[in-house]
Amino acid sequence: MYELVNVRGKSFYIESPAKIGLVKLDGDKVCLIDSGSDKEAGRKIRKILDSEGLKLTAIFNTHSNADHIGGNKYLQSQTGCKIYAPDIECAFTRYPILEASFLYGGYPMKELRHKFLMAQESNAEYLTPEVLPDGWEIIPLPGHFFSMAGFRTPDDVVYLADCLSSVETLKKYRISFIYDVGAYISTLETVKSMEAEAFVPSHAPVTDEISGLAQYNIDSVNEIADIIAGICREPLNFESVLQRLFSVLNLSMTFEQYVLAGSTVRSYLSWLKDKGRVKAYFSDNMLLWEAE
8 A cells, every 4th residue: 555556658546445646747856646535645755755865746636535635735745846736626625615515405413514614724726727837638527526537647557436336336335426527427438438558446456447337337327327226216315215225235333324325315316307217396395306
């Protein structure tokens, strides 16, 4: 863990719970793609940089989830590097309370105000094509979160962030976090047709062929959607839908699961409603969901 691995040419990654991209620039200068989960991750990254004689100039955040921006503040304070994040992700990176508040739907209770859901704030600027190193390409990857982005380097290495999960992860947890189900499926369809010398997903093995895993993720999304639609054969409120889904998937509820899986299930219900597969209506001052 926290080992520097060469993918191709000047494109590397640091093995960690969420892979951290590292790309060499001119001389001893490097940039990172994401920064790990917390200050300790930042320290480990700094140790690698120092041991390799590398100077960090910039961090390009793919999105603002805490496990991708947690090392930002430490690394910026230690190196003076610039930090960039795409669109609304930039606001979440500057003000991490937004993520926990968004997930909970209000001010988060203390059980949700921790580093797993709330990174330390960092002074991020907007990610635009103009701030990228020469020869880089931004790849929009919406769906998992608001404005997630990936990158293609001049080595033809594509860093895919969280736009798909490994087969092992999906088999273990069954349901992965999704903000916009429709956009997520569209992103996966785009990724499925991509070609590159290598793909570096944050939570799956590095590979030179991504279509099979992308299709597996698409199938997983559709499977969860079918299960939720089946649960709604009778009218149920959201809490009951979530409870029954956890029972079907043999999952256990925690505060973190409640907000992460709960937010995802709400997104599925919105998508299913827009697709005409479920309807939503009020009865006895309660919002109910029912399959069409």
